[in-house]
Amino acid sequence: MIRIEGLTKQFGDHTAVDDLNLEVRKGEFFCFLGPNGAGKTTTIKILTGLLRPTRGRAEVGGWDVTTHPVEAKALLGYIPDTPYLYEKLTGREFMRFVAGLYRLPEETVATDGEELLALFGIAEVGDRLIEQYSHGMRQKLSFASCFLHRPEVVVVDEPWVGLDPKNVRFVRHFLKEKTREGVTVFMSTHSLSIIEDVADRIGIIHRGKLIHTGSLQETLATARHPGSLEDIFLQLTEEERQP
């Protein structure tokens, strides 16, 4: 569902993403790991059509995000770490707005929209202005709106900020359940315990280069000594740092 070929992004002399090649299959839960400034957000921004690559290409559902952005984005759902929401809209109006953006029929808001609001526990505050929402409620609305158009690929960038443990658990299970329904999830996070719990495959990026991909077991097997994912992550990124 996601195919990245020779993806390179340069900002002046700085190469943020360097010849990245990656394929994520349908229904796969792919976790993207890397130290700060490794190129995770740049990759996600290219994948979601926010940035154009300097070289290479990224495809979502067979559509090139640069040449066919509208078709690619119609299949895509994106949840950023700090979601932008229109402060002066109510939760329900925001859902209606998102439905309009994705050209969904009006009834979808009344059916799927309400169902999602209820699922994420914000139906009761759906008629309040978003400016009155807490950070957690905003994040939940962001999740609810993301799934309104039934995306086939969901890109999630560190979604746990502001969520309480109960909601973290709910969202984790919700995303995992979605992958069982065939949705592809591409998640960037630093929460290694969550990765251990949900990831089908892990990719580690460092200094713009993808230095490792594999399942959790494969990743753990790369360790010189038995250890946790955290140990492996530190070992891989540390080795890269040394010439």
Add this chain to the structure above:
Amino acid sequence: MTGLWAVLWAKGRIARHSIASVRNESKLKVGVVSISAALLWIGAFIAFREGFHWLKNFEVASGPSYLGLGDLIMLRLLSVFALALFLMLVFSNALVSFSTIYRTKEVAYLLQAPLTVREFFLVRLVECVVFSSWASAYLGSPLVLAYGLTTGAPWPFYGAALAFYIPFVWLPAALGSLITVLLVRWYPAMPRYTLPAVACVAVVVLFFYLRATLIATETPDDSLFLGTEISRALGVSQRMQSPWLPSHWASQGIILASWGRYGESGFYLLLLTANALMATWVATEAAARLFHVGWSQLAGLPGRSARRAGRGFFAISDRAFRPLPNPARALVAKDVRLFWRDPTQWTQFLLFFGIMAVYIATLRNREPESVPHYRSWIAAMNIGASTLVLATLTSRFVFPLVSLEGRRFWIIGLAPITIRQLVWQKFWLSVATTSAFTITVVVLSCIRLGIEPIAFTLAVYTIIAANFGLSGLAVGLGSLYPNFQEDNPARVVSGMGGTLNFLASMAYISLVVAALTVMLQWEALGLYPNRAAFWWTLAAVGGFITVLSAVCTLLPMKLGLRNLMRTEF
């Protein structure tokens, strides 16, 4: 619902909720702003109507050879107004569109949605039109209404004025957005000082163009009035009536509608609309091709290294503020850097500088040829113009200073300084910088006009006092009604607090200029019984200005400080 309409629908709902949320605002603030805005509009309408009446009566009183002169001057006035408004709209749209199309957080959200770049650009263009043009409706409507009522225009005239208004504000929005898209595409690749250099050259060219236009002498068409001020004014205004200017199409079309010549008026409406649509198409196609490249460049602008310590403009300003103790010096250094590193800020300041240069360069000393009461009018109006410039500076650049601390308030909150120190630092920074600018303007303009010593001294004293009064109003009201959610200073200014500050500044200027005008006119007309009465009146006016400025400084500062101290960040 398509993506385009979904966004426009959401914007409509947001506007509705924003208007509804006014009821949550302080009733005093809403009342003061509404009443002041209404009074200002009514005042402008009365002034325009009286002016047009005077022109009508003037041609009748001046004899048969002057028949039609009033109409001619009214036409020229509308043309000049339309041209000034058009140029302002192009400029303000270029600035507004930069933040609207590239900078707000909403942009990233919309870009990841399945909208085409064309749809995205059109949505942002509509927002630019709405955002930048409401003020032109507020300013233009009393003028058009006064003109219609004075000339007894038929009712379709008002419909025509409304019909012309839409393409008239749309065209500069499209042009301004196009300029921004082109600049963002090409500017980041340019060497460091290219844009400031181009901006300076543009201001110099504009300066010489306006100077050449404004000091134009009589034209053969106006031979009847040769050698008079009327002839000069007609000469100036005629140069602003090029048939290539969209402002000319709008003013001509509206005037023709007032004469009942709807066919010709319709031609100009179609001409203006066609050009607005063409400009929209060109801008949209340019955006479709260039937006992403520019956006990517902006997103990854290689951090141009700041100048090394001890060199450049900031080093000079640092040296100038060295006598200040810390943390005030650190705060000033931060404000100066933030201002000059934000192109939307310094370009507007540069434009002010250019306008003031034009103002001073076109002033002429008419003392030998004019009567005393005319000279006294000129002196009072010069003070009025200078304080208006000052009010514009404080409203645009000083009022948002506290709001712009915004979400960074925690940094200051954690630092070992008080909010009182912070707010007073903004006040003194404002007084120091605006004084340097406006005192220079007053001194140079008084020299150019050959203002007499007493009026000269009074003008300098007034501008010094006004620097305190208007800075106090801007900083105080900026602290009383801050908008910590907004990072764009232009949007902070256009809020209710900014409007209140602007109206309060206008009220201050009106009172000061009225007092000065009465005093100077009485002197010019010889109405004082003796010299002592004049000096007493002078002292009373000076005292009035001092007290008014002190009240305008201390009261808003006190209220603003009280509000900030109660606010939880």
